[in-house]
Amino acid sequence: xxxxxxxxxxxHNDHTGERIVFRGGPEQLGEDAMRxxxxxAPSGGVPFEHYHGRQSETFRMLxxxxxxxxxxxxxxxREGQELTLPxxxxxSLINRTDEEIHCEVEYRPAGINEWWFxxxxxxxxxxxxxxxxxxxxxxxxxxxxxxxANIPRWAGVPVIAFMGLVGKLLGTPAAVExxxxxxxxxxxxxxxxxxxxxRPQSAVGE
Numbered sequence: 001x002x003x004x005x006x007x008x009x010x011x012h013n014d015h016t017g018e019r020i021v022f023r024g025g026p027e028q029l030g031e032d033a034m035r036x037x038x039x040x041a042p043s044g045g046v047p048f049e050h051y052h053g054r055q056s057e058t059f060r061m062l063x064x065x066x067x068x069x070x071x072x073x074x075x076x077x078r079e080g081q082e083l084t085l086p087x088x089x090x091x092s093l094i095n096r097t098d099e100e101i102h103c104e105v106e107y108r109p110a111g112i113n114e115w116w117f118x119x120x121x122x123x124x125x126x127x128x129x130x131x132x133x134x135x136x137x138x139x140x141x142x143x144x145x146x147x148x149a150n151i152p153r154w155a156g157v158p159v160i161a162f163m164g165l166v167g168k169l170l171g172t173p174a175a176v177e178x179x180x181x182x183x184x185x186x187x188x189x190x191x192x193x194x195x196x197x198x199r200p201q202s203a204v205g206e
Contacts, residue, residue, distance in 0.1 A: 005118045005184065012193045013121040015128050017044020017095070019193060020117055025110050034110035036117075039198060040066065040101050045094035048130065049149035051087075056108050058084040064101030067094050077103070090149040100195055116144045122183035123176050131176075137163035138173045 012019040019039040026032050038059075045066070059066065065078040070091045077083045085091055095101045107113050119139060124131060140146065141164030147156050167173065191199065 005115075005180075008118050008184070010190050011118055011121040011125075012187070013125045015124050016046065016121075017041035018046070018121065020121065021190070022114060022117075023104070025114055032109040034107045034113055036105055036114075037062075038103050038105045039194075040093070040095040042095055042098050042100070045092070047092055047094060049090055049092045051090045051147050051149060052085075052107070052111075052145045053147055053153040054087050054109070055111055055113075055145050056084055056086055057089075057091075058082065058106045058108075060104040060106075062102045062104060064095065064097055064099055066101050066103060067096050068092075088153075100198055102198065111145050112143060113145070115142075116146065119176070119180055122180045122187075126179040126183050133163055134167040134170060135172050135176055138167045139176070140164070 008022075010019065010021045017040055021037040021039075023035040023037060025034045029035065049069070059068070059077055060082045061077045061079050063079055065076050068075045068077060068083060068085075068091055070085055070089050072090075075083065116139065120131065120136075123135075137160050140160045147153055151159065187193075
């Protein structure tokens with residue numbers, strides 16, 4: 001993608017009810033990891049079942065409770081609890097409560113997930129739908145360790161590479177980038193998209 005969003009500190013996605021505030025990658029943390037604060041509105045989350053082929057993903061619940069379906073088993077993480085998904089674990093997430101939830105998420109190794117979030121969430125927010133595989137494939141082909149649950153990684157690598165080439169021929173990367181640029185040009189402030197109960201105390205009423 002042509003846009004440089006490396007300095008972006010947060011993204012939100014009204015289609016899925018998610019908000020992400022980035023806390024650091026390898027350079028900031030001094031280790032091969034990536035961390036961010038994850039917020040999900042009621043009924044929000046990541047309903048798309050997927051897995052990370054070579055990364056673990058850890059959730060540390062700071063407020064509320066989050067339902068995680070992992071390899072077909074439903075788990076609920078509550079405030080103060082932690083859950084780590086090993087590489088290859090198929091999972092989806094949803095907030096089934098009536099309040100916004102907040103947890104810290106950590107990926108090991110970091111990979112290029114931060115770039116992925118800074119691209120896919122703005123695109124999805126703008127188009128208000130799930131991206132098609134032709135839209136996702138050119139992004140996934142860059143080495144993002146996010147795989148649809150029904151595609152084994154060994155099969156997904158060549159399939160995504162082929163679909164990525166088809167997507168490029170059809171011009172989907174340029175179309176995705178236009179939506180991403182529009183998002184960054186028009187998005188509100190972080191305070192405007194943060195519910196009062198989730199703002200730092202000093203920010204409430206300012």
